Amino acid sequence: MTTTDDTAAIVAQEPRxxxxxxxxxxxxxxxxxxxxxxxxxxxxxxMVIFILGPLLWLAVHAFASSWTFPNLWPxxxxxxxxxxxxxxxxxxxxxxxxxxxxxxxxxxxxIICLPAxxxxxxxxFFARRTFLVGLFATNAFPKMGLFATLASLFYALxxxxxxxxxxIVQILxxxxxxxxxxxxxxxxxxxxxxxxARDAGASRIRVFxxxxxxxxxxxxxxxxxxxxxxxxxxxQGTYLVRARxxxxxxxxxxxxxxxxxxxxxxxxxxxLSIPSVVLMLAARKHIMxxxxxxxxxxx
Amino acid sequence: MVVNAxxxxxAAKESRRHRSGxxxxxxxxxxxxxxxxxxxxxxxxxxxxxxxxxxxxxxxxNSIVSMIGLNVHKADAWWGTLAAYQEVFSNPQFLADLGVxxxxxxxxxxxxxxxxxxxxxxxxxxGGWLANVLSGLAVIPLFIPVVIxxxxxxxxxxxxxxxxxxFALVGLQGPTWGYTVVAIVIGSVWTSLPxxxxxxxxxxxxxxxxxxxxARDAGAGFVRIAVSIMMPMAFVPIVIAATFTAIGVIGSFTVPYFTxxxxxxxxxxxxxxxxxxxxxxxxxxxxxxxxxxxxxxxxAFYVWANFRSAKDQGRV
Numbered sequence: 001m002t003t004t005d006d007t008a009a010i011v012a013q014e015p016r017x018x019x020x021x022x023x024x025x026x027x028x029x030x031x032x033x034x035x036x037x038x039x040x041x042x043x044x045x046x047m048v049i050f051i052l053g054p055l056l057w058l059a060v061h062a063f064a065s066s067w068t069f070p071n072l073w074p075x076x077x078x079x080x081x082x083x084x085x086x087x088x089x090x091x092x093x094x095x096x097x098x099x100x101x102x103x104x105x106x107x108x109x110x111i112i113c114l115p116a117x118x119x120x121x122x123x124x125f126f127a128r129r130t131f132l133v134g135l136f137a138t139n140a141f142p143k144m145g146l147f148a149t150l151a152s153l154f155y156a157l158x159x160x161x162x163x164x165x166x167x168i169v170q171i172l173x174x175x176x177x178x179x180x181x182x183x184x185x186x187x188x189x190x191x192x193x194x195x196x197a198r199d200a201g202a203s204r205i206r207v208f209x210x211x212x213x214x215x216x217x218x219x220x221x222x223x224x225x226x227x228x229x230x231x232x233x234x235x236q237g238t239y240l241v242r243a244r245x246x247x248x249x250x251x252x253x254x255x256x257x258x259x260x261x262x263x264x265x266x267x268x269x270x271x272l273s274i275p276s277v278v279l280m281l282a283a284r285k286h287i288m289x290x291x292x293x294x295x296x297x298x299x
Numbered sequence: 300m301v302v303n304a305x306x307x308x309x310a311a312k313e314s315r316r317h318r319s320g321x322x323x324x325x326x327x328x329x330x331x332x333x334x335x336x337x338x339x340x341x342x343x344x345x346x347x348x349x350x351x352x353x354x355x356x357x358x359x360x361n362s363i364v365s366m367i368g369l370n371v372h373k374a375d376a377w378w379g380t381l382a383a384y385q386e387v388f389s390n391p392q393f394l395a396d397l398g399v400x401x402x403x404x405x406x407x408x409x410x411x412x413x414x415x416x417x418x419x420x421x422x423x424x425x426g427g428w429l430a431n432v433l434s435g436l437a438v439i440p441l442f443i444p445v446v447i448x449x450x451x452x453x454x455x456x457x458x459x460x461x462x463x464x465x466f467a468l469v470g471l472q473g474p475t476w477g478y479t480v481v482a483i484v485i486g487s488v489w490t491s492l493p494x495x496x497x498x499x500x501x502x503x504x505x506x507x508x509x510x511x512x513x514a515r516d517a518g519a520g521f522v523r524i525a526v527s528i529m530m531p532m533a534f535v536p537i538v539i540a541a542t543f544t545a546i547g548v549i550g551s552f553t554v555p556y557f558t559x560x561x562x563x564x565x566x567x568x569x570x571x572x573x574x575x576x577x578x579x580x581x582x583x584x585x586x587x588x589x590x591x592x593x594x595x596x597x598x599a600f601y602v603w604a605n606f607r608s609a610k611d612q613g614r615v
Contacts (some may be wrong), residue, residue, distance in 0.1 A: 008406045044429065047436045054451035057461050069459045070467035115330040121383060123327025131335050133602055155363045172341055174332050233444040253446045262454065269447040278444040294502035296539050
């Protein structure tokens with residue numbers, strides 16, 4: 001890893017070096033040759049089929065009325081399965097439960113974790129590192145192993161079959177996202193900016209809300225999106241709490257796949273993907289920009 | 300789409316200096332407490348009481364579970380009993396599942412690392428629209444809930460799925476991967492790829508251009524630059540990607556539950572059926588601890604790599 005001074009020197013040199021070198025960069029190396037290009041082409045084709053293939057295959061099922069085996073296309077099209085899904089009461093309730101419970105989970109998780117994230121970034125205190133690693137342990141240990149042991153506690157606290165129980169189970173999956181990613185974001189806000197604002201006469205609270213919080217917002221946004229998806233996708237724990245009347249969309253998906261025709265599950269899959277896709281597209285810039293990656297390095 | 304590393308080293312360094320300036324802030328400790336207490340209560344307590352239950356202590360928190368559960372071994376010595384562990388570890392079914400779990404974890408992690416390194420290196424060394432298409436594709440699974448992904452992958456590779464259809468159209472007998480260990484590996488790679496690509500691409504992107512070009516001027520080829528400069532420089536992100544992938548796969552339930560065979564399957568599925576279907580919570584918890592220990596070993600590697608890099612940068 002370079003020191004700060006090295007980086008500055010390199011940044012200063014960079015434009016010159018780049019201009020002179022760019023032609024050579026393209027002509028040399030393994031990827032420059034024809035075989036390299038073919039290799040890349042094959043890999044891209046493989047990735048398109050590997051990543052998108054299953055999703056498109058599933059999406060087409062949602063509109064297929066019947067399908068004979070070796071055909072790559074259904075025999076005829078229908079919207080019947082969409083009607084089945086929209087007229088099924090249990091599915092509607094599951095959608096409703098998911099859309100109410102997941103935002104609640106994100107909200108509670110933010111209230112619990114964001115002050116801690118700020119503390120991890122800005123203060124040094126007793127057992128700080130132990131705490132950071134301890135929070136990571138919830139992520140390191142397999143969820144299912146955790147839930148099997150959690151059940152005893154839930155029985156004892158009468159949390160089985162309750163909404164509170166579901167919310168607690170889902171919060172456990174969001175804590176790492178909600179502390180680590182915002183902590184990295186808070187740590188990246190330059191102190192000099194805050195001090196300059198203080199010198200200009202801004203109050204502490206004003207500095208926090210208009211400088212620190214605003215600059216850390218992309219990180220918090222990524223954390224919120226990841227937490228929402230973690231809560232929204234969480235099925236095992238919710239399933240284990242066994243709250244039949246509080247079935248959420250993913251738990252419903254388990255029963256659907258076992259009890260309904262393939263096409264109904266396909267329709268439901270599309271519906272279940274909508275919130276994730278919308279949210280991820282909204283936060284895409286920051287996730288690709290490194291906020292997520294930055295959050296997982298202990299500092 | 301441009302993958303880029305943020306958080307300049309200067310800012311991180313400065314904030315660290317400030318942090319050590321205000322040593323041992325009681326306010327910081329209090330602010331950090333809420334998530335710690337939640338984790339202690341809802342993860343720490345169950346884990347300790349589960350450990351006691353697996354050793355045959357059936358009182359306290361474990362009384363209800365041990366009353367409901369079948370085939371519970373009770374402690375016969377002051378330190379408990381290893382009967383549940385003996386029973387599980389002499390069960391050939393469990394040993395086969397353990398083998399499958401380790402195999403799927405290692406193979407998936409290697410494939411994910413290989414693909415993420417390839418995409419990351421191509422993005423860093425060449426750039427361009429094709430590289431952006433590749434990284435964009437690799438991140439798509441992050442958008443899709445795992446339940447749906449598993450089910451989509453099952454139908455894609457099943458007996459009447461796309462792969463077999465394509466083979467059949469050209470008159471060949473294609474492989475049926477649905478409900479096999481191969482499908483579990485495919486599903487695990489599919490779902491783990493985005494995080495690994497983001498992590499590794501961000502690490503490689505942070506390497507200064509000048510270093511790569513100096514090596515190239517000195518006559519180093521693509522492979523030499525990748526092995527001698529890129530990989531050591533991005534060591535921590537690569538370790539994080541590897542350990543998170545392995546930890547995610549080793550404890551996974553949804554992917555093997557949907558795509559895998561009935562037996563032998565991964566331990567995440569087996570321990571769930573022991574808990575919910577066979578009603579043998581003690582045996583289920585023994586299996587959970589087996590995964591716990593394996594994940595703990597992988598997690599220790601992650602913590603070691605992070606602290607090593609923190610030391611290198613003078614942050615500790």
